[in-house]
Amino acid sequence: xxxxxxxxxxxxxxxxxxxxxxxxxxxxxxxxxxxxxxxxxxxxxxxxxxxxxxxxxxxxxxxxxxxxxxxxxxxxxxxxxxxxxxxxxxxxxxxxxxxxxxxxxxxxxxxxxxxx
Amino acid sequence: xxxxxxxxxxxxxxxxxxxxxxxxxxxxxxxxxxxxxxxxxxxxxxxxxxxxxxxxxxxxxxxxxxxxxxxxxxxxxxxxxxxxxxxxxxxxxxxxxxxxxxxxxxxxxxxxxxx
Numbered sequence: 001x002x003x004x005x006x007x008x009x010x011x012x013x014x015x016x017x018x019x020x021x022x023x024x025x026x027x028x029x030x031x032x033x034x035x036x037x038x039x040x041x042x043x044x045x046x047x048x049x050x051x052x053x054x055x056x057x058x059x060x061x062x063x064x065x066x067x068x069x070x071x072x073x074x075x076x077x078x079x080x081x082x083x084x085x086x087x088x089x090x091x092x093x094x095x096x097x098x099x100x101x102x103x104x105x106x107x108x109x110x111x112x113x114x115x116x
Numbered sequence: 117x118x119x120x121x122x123x124x125x126x127x128x129x130x131x132x133x134x135x136x137x138x139x140x141x142x143x144x145x146x147x148x149x150x151x152x153x154x155x156x157x158x159x160x161x162x163x164x165x166x167x168x169x170x171x172x173x174x175x176x177x178x179x180x181x182x183x184x185x186x187x188x189x190x191x192x193x194x195x196x197x198x199x200x201x202x203x204x205x206x207x208x209x210x211x212x213x214x215x216x217x218x219x220x221x222x223x224x225x226x227x228x229x230x231x
Contacts, residue, residue, distance in 0.1 A: 004159070031216045042122075042205055042221040043160065055216060091159055095217055103148040103209065103217050107159035 002027055004108035005074075006092050012114045019079040019086070021111040025094030032075045033105060034067055037089040049075060082115045089113075119143050120208050122222025129229050135193040137225045139206035142187065146208040148217070149182065151191045154203045154224075163204070164191070196229045203227070 005024040013019050025032050030051055035043040045059040049069040060067065064082075069075040079086055089112045093105040122139045129135045141149075150165035166173045166180040166189065173180045179192040193200055206222040 033216070033218070035221075042223040043219075045218055045220065048216050048218055050216070056218060093159075103150065103165060104162050105217060105219060107152075107161065109157070109159045 004092055004094050004106050006090075006108035006111050008111055009109065010112050010114070012116060013082050014116050015083055016081050019082050019113055021077040021079075021090050021092075021113070022074040023077070023092030023094075023108060024074045025092075026106050029094035029096055029106070031095040032069050033093045033095075034075075034077050035091045035093065035107075037091060037110070039088075043091060046077070079113070082113070084115045087113055087115045119220045120206060120222045122206050122225060124225060125223070126226040127228070129193075129196045129227065131196065131198060131229055131231050133196050133229075135196045135200070135227055135229070136190060137204055137206070137227075138188065138190045139208075139222050140186075140188045141208045141220075143208070143210070143220075144187070145210040146220075147211070148209045149180070149189050150207050150209075150219070151178075151180065152205045152207060152221075154205065160205060193227075196227075198229045198231060201228050 032049045034046040037043045047060050047067045048056040064080045066078045089110045091110045093107045120141050151163045152160035153163045154160040164175050164178045166182050168184050177194045182189045203224045203226050205224050207219040209217050209219045
């Protein structure tokens with residue numbers, strides 16, 4: 001499967017626990033984006049990363065949330081001390097790295113976090 | 117601050133009819149306007165996109181109309197089919213530092229096409 005791979009697809013956590021969501025971009029893509037989708041709402045930008053660099057994290061909550069995209073391995077979105085309001089679908093997308101892109105973002109199928 | 121406003125929130129269309137979804141944006145720096153289609157439990161997938169140098173783009177049954185002066189764009193689905201039933205998101209973007217493409221999404225329109 002050459003698409004954007006996200007895991008886990010479903011994750012249940014109790015309040016105060018940590019959630020780690022993983023994303024492997026499409027082959028050849030070095031731009032990764034994380035979006036959050038709350039029920040009945042659109043997708044909200046969280047963070048944009050390239051390998052080993054956070055380029056734009058203007059949509060990330062100031063506390064408890066962090067993201068990384070290491071040189072080797074998938075991108076990780078980490079949520080510490082989860083609260084019920086963190087329950088949402090988290091989507092990862094990737095795009096090619098060659099200059100001015102076509103603009104298309106390729107989305108994974110999402111990780112659905114439920115906080116009890 | 118919502119930079120892309122989308123309407124209607126939901127839409128019911130008869131099979132064979134025309135579905136129309138509208139979006140308006142505020143940021144004049146936006147230079148790429150895609151529409152994404154999302155089925156339940158799936159990620160969004162690009163349907164069709166337009167740049168501001170053209171006023172219309174058609175791909176099969178899907179057409180984007182773009183009005184730069186009014187800062188509005190719309191999706192028309194001709195001959196709507198039950199398989200078109202999904203949530204549709206408009207979006208807009210400008211290029212980020214580093215060449216990336218940060219999309220700002222509308223709130224979505226749930227389309228249901230009835231037989």
